[in-house]
Amino acid sequence: MVYRIFSSLLNRSLAQCLLCGGRADYCGICFACAEELPTLQNACETCALPLVEPARFCPACLRQPPHFSGVQAAWHYAYPVNQLIQRFKYCGDLTAGHSLAQMAAQIIDVDQRPDLLSPIPLHWRRYWQRGYNQAQLVAEELGRQWQLPVRPRLLCKVSATQTQSQLNRPHRLRNLLGSFVLREDVEGLHIGLVDDVLTTGATLEAAAQKLLQEGAARVSAFVLARTP
Template sequence: MRRDALIRSWHRLHAWLLPWRCLLCGDAGRERLDLCAACAGELPRNTTCCARCALPLPAPAALCGACQRRPPPWDAAWAPFRYGWPLDRLEARYKFGRDLAAGRTLAELWRSLPPPSPRPALILPVPLHRARLRQRGYNQALELARPLGRTLGVPVRHDLLLRRRATAAQTELDAAARRRNVRGAFALREDMALPSHVALLDDVMTTGATLAECARVLRRAGVARVEVWALARAPQRRPDRS
């Protein structure tokens, strides 16, 4: 109770000294959120999507075509937002612009949403290689996972899943190249036992290549149920017809 009272006092002090301001338009934000009601209402929810990979779909369906043909190496996915305007702007500012206020806002958005049930016993954020971590200064997946884990009462561990080699940025690669790029890039600490139900967490899922490689590592370690959680899921790219 004392901790909750201190948190409430901090939020009142913050609102008095530094009022919440919308990071997108500059208007007054809502309590504990640097987004106004109008901009928050524009965030693209991923309500119609594949149950297995969270790919946004035009109409309700249990599984997308790709998951029907070749199911991914995880059991279910949770991605509450689609990667599109204006969430993509906040994500870019957080991930590449070192805008920690944008990251805090994204974390608050995520932790306010109901999680899948049953909850996993452990959350593992996708790791960065130490060279990329030094360059960026923080792991965006870990910083999103920590407040979410506290809200859900699920432990978060960043020291179990390791990125053992540096990989090229996935941004400009196609799906096949992304799979090759991360093949064999991850490993688990040998001295740690894992629970039977684990959630892998990343900020954005595009093709799912990175999460799939991490999921295979967990499967080989004997994890019975692997879920993938991402704040946002990118829509399927249309083939270039030019």
């Protein structure tokens, strides 16, 4: 159902590039604009933090490894990807989200496939305000491209936390404490969490910790973009 809605929206705007307005060649974007997207290359293997010097892990993950085993991100959260994500997340531009998810599915190398994908949930109040969960829409497209099942109701956000974007990592973790509950059995499963943007990793950390506590064998994550 979600894919059919996305396809309809995409078909109506496929003639024009989402960024420059020229002829769209690749997932709703022209080849020239696609080449300008800030692909994430040198990054921490655990949290996907962009690194200046070549290294496998960032200092924070070396000091205290997170509960998730690794994050894969397609891009830096920089222009013009950040602009497209903001349009998708806050302005209802589902076509932008669909295009990004399609491209991300081709860019991200899923070396160890999870058993299923689970989008980071929104609290019902935030969902009611926005009308959709952007992480779920990304997960649906990744699942379709990778032929993986998607469980949008696996996790439930039971408390309405403060807006996360203005909080640092310790405050985000405290903000999220106890905010997730499970609705399905995850015993022995490798869960792939999906979100749009990874900033401090606190949301993924809280969700991964809950999944592991409930018996998941492993938790990895996939996001469209990673902030510096």
